[in-house]
Amino acid sequence: MQDVIIIGAGPCGLSAAIECQRRGLSTRIIEKHCLVHSIFLYPTHMQFFSTAEMLEIGDIPFTTSNDKPFRYEALAYYRKVAEHYGLAISQYEEALTLERKEDQTFLVQTVDRSGTRHQYEARNVVISTGYFDHPNYIGIPGEDLEKVTHYFREAHPYSGMKVAIIGGSNSAVDAAMELIRVGARIDMIYRGETVSENIKPWVRPVFEAMVQKGKITVHVQSHVTEITESSVKIESKDGEISSIENDFVLALTGFRPDRKLLSSCGVELDGDMEKPLYNPETMESNVPGLYVAGVIASGRNANEVFIETGRNHGTLIAEHINASNS
Template identity: 45%
Template sequence: MEVLDILIIGGGPIGLNCALEAQKNNLSYLIIEKGTIVNSLYNYPLYMRFFSTAEKLEIAEIPFISTAPKPGRQEALEYYQGITRHKNLNIHLYEKVIKISKTNGLFEIESSKSTYYSRNVVIATGFYDIPNMMNIPGENLPKVKHYYSEPYPYAKQKIVVVGSSNSAVDAALETYRKGAEVTMIIRHSEISKSVKYWVKPDIENRIAEGNIKAHFNSELIEIKEHSIVFKDENGNINEIENDFVLAMTGYLPDFDFLRNSGIELQGDCLNPVYNTETMETNIKNLYLAGVVCGGKDTRLWFIENSRIHADMIIKNILKMKYF
């Protein structure tokens, strides 16, 4: 029976970074990823640009060369997948981890294809897989999309965009510029302050001139086949014609998987319990890395500020191994 030093769940940038640190320190490791390399980035909108500059997305001190001040999705895919090829990282793709259990200090990891054994496990699964549902009638209709990739399918259509974050603003602007009639339903009183600074004036100006309609302090309450129903800031119920709903309401980590792995979750945000100096959870030798650490507060961690997790984890594993 082969026993790995580290099994890493998730082949995103932070999972890759953990593997690179393990490789550098001659630790045996395996990444298991349920999709392709950096699967979440692959599923981002086709023309998305990062808020961070290229150097802040780098891992393992490998230069990220970008032709633009803010790299886009395709450049990031080339960078991270290129590293995986060049460094010959040990990664299994299109394989989903189903269960983690621990007996006598050894982890058994059951996947959709096999069973593995490891002394340490790192969960770096991100949060992009589970949409934050609105839980309203009609949300399961085919016209409702929780993921947005490109604007072309929505040309000449009546679009409702739910939300005011970066993804919602990008969807609203791009579909508007391809000829969609765009209405935004926004729970808050203004466009989110976290929206990219070079994009925020654009959406605010389009709203001010009336080319994109926006209902602030409003809530979508029902989706019908050819219309949507929402409550406005005055409490009035309104119904408007609609072809598609782009529900850009955010995404969540797989909390059931974390719980079933034995990780304690605390507070309203379901924050996972972990040591902030080592990233070790309440389960000895089980670590968290990347944005999954933030629970429901998915804006707390991102590539730029969670790259350090890999170094913290590997240092602690080496300390436990040799001392």
């Protein structure tokens, strides 16, 4: 019987484990993939929007020689933090079911990469799963073609290719800027009137210059209606259909959290946004002893919670569990 089981070993899950452990609570983390898997899935050369101190957890300094840290630095930092605190982490072990028992404790059933089943009992459970496993699919013909991906890692495979980027957020702009360097021909298709207003301020002027020079063709107020092996079909807001020659499609349309474990255990989800019902002062859901931390607390709006804010959820959770035990 653990005091706390935490599902998800992202920065917010690690922070929750550290804060619980500091208060003498026996704690184990269950992680479906590797440590901080969401950050691992970021583009290889990605630079964070936030400064290093805003990503720190457990009072461990995040040192970097850059104004903003890069992905590889964050991976090293969170590995160091987990090692420093000796966190008990079961990596490559997926939580399949979560059940609240009659005695008000929880049963978590898991499976590891070899197919072996495990089960854990806990007085409290924290759901801190990310969202990179679940892309927002567009639902158009051809989206399942091999040439289409919802993840951008690095530009090299697209050297000299015709690449369509669906989206206008930071991830789409960052991908376009990397693709230029390898000689890709880029079409960016976005439903909005302009690309996102939240583009990194040090990137926006360079991006706009590349658009003006014709290095990137931007199709605003447009959406992709079909993807074929050799083209993408685009419809403008006026209903005009056009076809663009194409080799690869990066459908950077965002991601959504998986709420399966929450809903199966009785956590109420609020309306269309599917935001879990919880107390923002404690992060406890409507199910006593079941907490949320990180982006899972944000419902469908995955941009509502970031590492900078979600890292503080662990303190609220640990303090509430500790107070409940006293």
